[in-house]
Amino acid sequence: MNTTEQLYKVIAKALDISTEIITDQLEYQSIVEWDSMSHLILVEALETAYNIEIETEDILEMSTVAKLKDVLKKKNIEMI
Amino acid sequence: MRLYDLIQQNKNLRFIDTVSGKSSMVTEFHKSIAIENSQGLGFVYSDNQIDSIEVFLNFLESNFTISLLNAQLNIQFKQSLEDIYQPYYIYDASRTEIKGYKKCSVSESITLFKRKTKQENPINKDIKLLLSTSGTTGNPKFVKLSDNNLVKNAMSILDYMPIKSDDVVPLNIPITYVYGLSIFTTNCIKANTIVCTNKDILQKDFWEDFKTYKFSTLSGVPYAYEMLNRIGFFKKEHEFLQYMTQAGGKLSKKLISVIIAYSKKHKIPFYTQYGQTEAAGRIAFLHPNDLLNRKYSIGKPIKGGRFELKEDTNELIYYGENVFGGYAQGLDDLASFNTSNKLFTGDIAKKDEDGYYYIVGRIKRIIKLFGTRINLDEVELILKNNLVGETFICTGIEDKYLSIVHLNKKLTDDSIKKILREKLNLHSSSIMIKCIDKIPLTANGKIDYQKTRELTII
Known part of the structure; x- marks a missing residue:
């Protein structure tokens, strides 16, 4: 079972931020913590957490938390 | 021209x-x-x-x-x-x-x-x-x-x-x-x-x-x-x-x-x-x-x-x-x-x-993390100024990690990481922290950076 709560924990750890500030609208480069470096850490963290591989297009696609969820959805990982 | x-x-x-x-x-x-x-x-x-x-x-x-x-x-x-x-x-x-x-x-x-x-x-x-x-x-x-x-x-x-x-x-x-x-x-x-x-x-x-x-x-x-x-x-x-x-x-x-x-x-x-x-x-x-x-x-x-x-x-x-x-x-x-x-x-x-x-090496006390030049003496000073005068010794590990050694057992890793995040936007995954009892010194009484660095790797 995948929960949004778990996902937010993964994101928070990778970006080094608190889960409280995570929303669907949170955008890449909109906060200093979500920069190119932490973006790749995030990609890796998601790959490990959900045992998936994230391809180039998807790395570039994940520019907001909502879009990140879409990418996961495409890989049959839906949040409840 | x-x-x-x-x-x-x-x-x-x-x-x-x-x-x-x-x-x-x-x-x-x-x-x-x-x-x-x-x-x-x-x-x-x-x-x-x-x-x-x-x-x-x-x-x-x-x-x-x-x-x-x-x-x-x-x-x-x-x-x-x-x-x-x-x-x-x-x-x-x-x-x-x-x-x-x-x-x-x-x-x-x-x-x-x-x-x-x-x-x-x-x-x-x-x-x-x-x-x-x-x-x-x-x-x-x-x-x-x-x-x-x-x-x-x-x-x-x-x-x-x-x-x-x-x-x-x-x-x-x-x-x-x-x-x-x-x-x-x-x-x-x-x-x-x-x-x-x-x-x-x-x-x-x-x-x-x-x-x-x-x-x-x-x-x-x-x-x-x-x-x-x-x-x-x-x-x-x-x-x-x-x-x-x-x-x-x-x-x-x-x-x-x-x-x-x-x-x-x-x-x-x-x-x-x-x-x-x-x-x-x-x-x-x-x-x-x-x-x-x-x-x-x-x-x-x-x-x-x-x-x-x-x-x-x-x-x-x-x-x-x-x-x-x-x-x-x-x-x-x-x-x-x-x-x-x-x-x-x-x-x-x-x-x-x-x-x-x-x-083959570096004389200056700088490291490069993700392409950004970081002066280790400055990092030490920033930490000192933000954490009530504690002593910190910073070294670099192959331009991949910033190693920090300090002496205060009460100091949490998170408090150090938080400051580095706020002031220098350093990601916590690139920081290694260790609390030690005594600062290693060289024969002539200077900080032994080599030994200090080794302490965090273990």
Whole structure:
């Protein structure tokens, strides 16, 4: 079972931020913590957490938390 | 000829704003902003977007000394730099007011802040540009560069870099960083189009621009090449790409093999370069033909420069007209410019029998994390100031980790990481912390950094 709560924990750890500030609208480069470096850490963290591989297009696609969820959805990982 | 005149001489040069898609000829930026005809200091907080570029070019034309600073610098750092240097002009698109300054709208989109009282401290007329020795720590230590430094370095780079008059060049490295600045100056002198952008290579928009504007070249620090590799850049053919450049540290062995293979397959020359802010940009480069056989070398000095190894320490010494005129730590230091052709690089090097140089170590207490130069003494000071005077000892582990050792058992790792995150935007995964009982000292009572470093690795 995948929960949004778990996902937010993964994101928070990778970006080094608190889960409280995570929303669907949170955008890449909109906060200093979500920069190119932490973006790749995030990609890796998601790959490990959900045992998936994230391809180039998807790395570039994940520019907001909502879009990140879409990418996961495409890989049959839906949040409840 | 001045740098500005060399740029204006390139009549076909245009700048594209990727946000609006509009382009401006370089001639349109000539005196496009009213700047007083006097001497003084101007702070330009640049983000590589077209407004910053227009402001920078106008200040280059003027008699003002420019300090190019990162627009994303922490606001407290900005204010403390302004207190110390009291610039007459400030360009900072992120602020709507600055105490002691009045707002002047100088064009449709550009606002400058002008100091209400003019600073009377004399500035040496040879100082054209001040660059920060560190882009992020807000250290007031600036490198003083003359127009001649910048011109000489640009000319040396143009001697080897295959820049063509129809090239389209993205500013994907901040111009506040000397590598980005040298890409800017050389291409302004010789290329056709400069694409002003603050998009990075992990953004879809960047790659849309890459295709739309047909970028001729890409540049990056090692970390950017890691990213390019991760997103599969080297698996594809890029029709319009002519050459690539790299600077800012060593590439990993694995990555360099990938790049060599790509460069060979697609006939894309790859220029790896060695440089320093103190040399206004580049110091040495490895010719693409030598990449395969001397992949770990920094190559040979640029045209007009030469190397020497210091006898006792093997420190690399560089001689050239691009060497800076000293550091500034405050206003008083702006009164002088010490022309010198000699630069102690702080790097330890060796030379092979064919005259190629290799960096084997570092004397200066700096590390590079993700391409950003970090002065370890400054980090120690920032931690000390923010954590009630505790003692911290910082060392670097192969430019990958910042190792921190302290003596206070009550101090949590999180409190340290939090400060480094806030002040320097360092990711906690690149920080290693250890609390110890006693600081290792050398025989003569100095901190033994080698031993301290080893303590965190275990």
